[in-house]
Amino acid sequence: MIILFEGQHYKTEVLESYGLDSYIYISRDSDQSFIPYVGYFYSSKIDDAVFILPKVFLFNDSDNMGDGNSIMAFGKYDIFKLADFPSNHDFLKADGLDRVLFELSTWIYRAIDKYSIRHPQSTIIKRANIRRVKSNKGEDSQTLLDTILSLISFHKEHSNLFTYISIINSTGNNKIHWGKTISKVQPIIQNGMPFYAEFRNKNKAINYDEELIVLFYSVLEYLRSRFFFPIRANLNYDLIKPPKIEAMIESGRGTKLMRSIRRKYFKDELVLLWKLLYSFFDKSETIRSGKSCEEALLASKFELVFEDMVDDLISDDTFSYLKENEDGKIIDHIFKGKSLVDTSHIYYIGDSKYYSSGTRIEDRSIYKQFTYAKNIIQLNIDIFNTPESEREEKEAKIIKDVKYRDPLTEGYNPTPNFFIRGFVKQEDMAHGHAYYAKDRLKKNDQGIQENTHFYSRPFDRDTLVLQAYDINFLFVLVSYVTNSNNGEMKQRIQEKIRNDLTDVYNNKYDFYHVKPIGGKLEDFVNANFREYIGKMYHSDENDFIWLAFDKTENKSLKDIESRFRDQATVEAAKLE
Numbered sequence: 001m002i003i004l005f006e007g008q009h010y011k012t013e014v015l016e017s018y019g020l021d022s023y024i025y026i027s028r029d030s031d032q033s034f035i036p037y038v039g040y041f042y043s044s045k046i047d048d049a050v051f052i053l054p055k056v057f058l059f060n061d062s063d064n065m066g067d068g069n070s071i072m073a074f075g076k077y078d079i080f081k082l083a084d085f086p087s088n089h090d091f092l093k094a095d096g097l098d099r100v101l102f103e104l105s106t107w108i109y110r111a112i113d114k115y116s117i118r119h120p121q122s123t124i125i126k127r128a129n130i131r132r133v134k135s136n137k138g139e140d141s142q143t144l145l146d147t148i149l150s151l152i153s154f155h156k157e158h159s160n161l162f163t164y165i166s167i168i169n170s171t172g173n174n175k176i177h178w179g180k181t182i183s184k185v186q187p188i189i190q191n192g193m194p195f196y197a198e199f200r201n202k203n204k205a206i207n208y209d210e211e212l213i214v215l216f217y218s219v220l221e222y223l224r225s226r227f228f229f230p231i232r233a234n235l236n237y238d239l240i241k242p243p244k245i246e247a248m249i250e251s252g253r254g255t256k257l258m259r260s261i262r263r264k265y266f267k268d269e270l271v272l273l274w275k276l277l278y279s280f281f282d283k284s285e286t287i288r289s290g291k292s293c294e295e296a297l298l299a300s301k302f303e304l305v306f307e308d309m310v311d312d313l314i315s316d317d318t319f320s321y322l323k324e325n326e327d328g329k330i331i332d333h334i335f336k337g338k339s340l341v342d343t344s345h346i347y348y349i350g351d352s353k354y355y356s357s358g359t360r361i362e363d364r365s366i367y368k369q370f371t372y373a374k375n376i377i378q379l380n381i382d383i384f385n386t387p388e389s390e391r392e393e394k395e396a397k398i399i400k401d402v403k404y405r406d407p408l409t410e411g412y413n414p415t416p417n418f419f420i421r422g423f424v425k426q427e428d429m430a431h432g433h434a435y436y437a438k439d440r441l442k443k444n445d446q447g448i449q450e451n452t453h454f455y456s457r458p459f460d461r462d463t464l465v466l467q468a469y470d471i472n473f474l475f476v477l478v479s480y481v482t483n484s485n486n487g488e489m490k491q492r493i494q495e496k497i498r499n500d501l502t503d504v505y506n507n508k509y510d511f512y513h514v515k516p517i518g519g520k521l522e523d524f525v526n527a528n529f530r531e532y533i534g535k536m537y538h539s540d541e542n543d544f545i546w547l548a549f550d551k552t553e554n555k556s557l558k559d560i561e562s563r564f565r566d567q568a569t570v571e572a573a574k575l576e
Helices: 012-017 090-095 097-118 144-170 178-184 208-227 242-251 253-260 268-289 302-314 317-323 363-384 393-399 473-482 487-508 521-532 557-563
Strands: 002-005 009-011 032-034 038-043 048-053 058-060 071-073 125-128 188-190 193-195 295-299 333-338 345-353 417-423 466-472 509-516 536-538 545-550 568-573
Touching: 009 012, 012 032, 038 097, 038 144, 048 097, 090 097, 097 125, 097 144, 097 295, 097 302, 097 473, 144 208, 144 268, 144 295, 208 242, 208 268, 242 253, 242 268, 253 268, 295 302, 302 333, 302 345, 302 417, 302 473, 302 487, 317 333, 317 393, 333 487, 345 363, 345 487, 363 393, 363 417, 363 466, 417 473, 466 473, 466 487, 487 509, 509 521, 509 557, 521 536, 521 545, 545 568, 557 568
Parallel strands: 002 048, 345 417, 417 466
Antiparallel strands: 009 032, 038 048, 038 295, 058 071, 125 295, 188 193, 333 345, 509 545, 509 568, 536 545
16 A cells, blocks of 8 residues: 655656556656645556545654654655555554554545535546446445445444354354264274264355355455554454465456355345455456556545535535625635624634645635625625515525624624634554544634724624634544534534634623613614714614723723713623
8 A cells, every 4th residue: 555645746757657647747847746636546557555645644844853844744754655665564553553544545535435426517536447346335336445445344234243154154063973973984992992083073065154254354354464454353264364365366266266156145245245255356356457447536626625524514505505706706614603792693604724734824815714704794785785575585595584784883793704724633643543533623823813994893894803723634534424513513613613703802892781771772872873883783682782892992891881871871791
């Protein structure tokens, strides 16, 4: 198994020797090339799998006392050692990474495959297929890797069946058949008593069930030795050694053996297992013989796959049509959530960032993200200003229980806006496992300046706060493939984004509830509009006005009470 990394430069002659000629970009005036892809490639030239992993698994070596100029795979390994063929991965075993690589690579493969299904018109997916056969689900299986994954899945789902067959088949098989023993075996006579050095048992029939199971576990052991996935037989069978399985593939005897034991099975599970094993030998022999083209499933712009992964995790498909803006810009993520000031709703606008470790979000991206938020605000205001009788059904749906602008104070509801980027911790790729279990969503340490037009006007249209988050790339990857992004998880992530934003506002501004004496909200706003425009906001469900000041203004509760002594009562408040 060869491990390469997206965007990294390797010697052109090495990549061409692996059969990757069609997938590399050769640097001008250089013997170096790079692969702008992530995914899986099976080379008939070297008869081995090549996995091209995302750049998020590359780290600068400065954390490991290096010179800070080298890029290390998983923060520890020379990327060129992982690219060697024939490869010796003994150096990976100390950290157990040899057992992680196949699992990680297949998660990436399955994510790309899912993306291609969700976006069939996408031009970023490159495929090269050998002839198609049926998978265990009755669908077309496009690569040898599909078949390998099906074999692994079959083992996980049917391990109890194998134990049961082993017990049943061994029951009574070793009972002595005395008639056959006496007639066929010459005894030894001692003190007038016959002693038999060997016996004949009662079962002479070939046990096809166990023959198939032995072949199945032998193939798994062969695959484990080649691709490092952590799976072993848990039954006491004498297995066929990996070199003999290799020889069967080389000579084409694997498919011949499978055909010779065809139709010997009655259980549906064993019929399915026969089909999977035949598929494995058939594909392997086809590749080995050179009769097929290489296999490949590659994504040329993996940032789009990552964007889809995050979108599947946090967004609301109901409002996906809002992503395409009138100015041609396309929003990555959008969902409707609770407003910061009341129980109404507001749209949350996100942008996913697919970066290598240590890369900072650039100013251009920040500017674009503020523009996305302004576009959504303008869309809602345009619809709001359209007479209700003239609104289209889709427009009515957009502004249903959503309020961006308060007509009384002309204040604007704060619009949540955020970045989200995937990260991998170096220690999560050690000790024989990868850490997929938790999202580890946290605020990014890159401080991003808020967008403002006027000082100390949190309810102004141009006042926008942009947050940045890191999320466990491995968690997002597995959630995407397994469809485990349940509603509870999505709600938890969305609530964290909201709660963090309220903290940002509460830390920057002092908020007050101002309740006009006599309940005359309009008179109060008219009297103070010029002085407090952009600092006021009124919610239809409340009988008070939100009033806010930047903390640097040092406006205390006593100051506000004194200012409105004859007009309103005042109490300190916070966004919740």
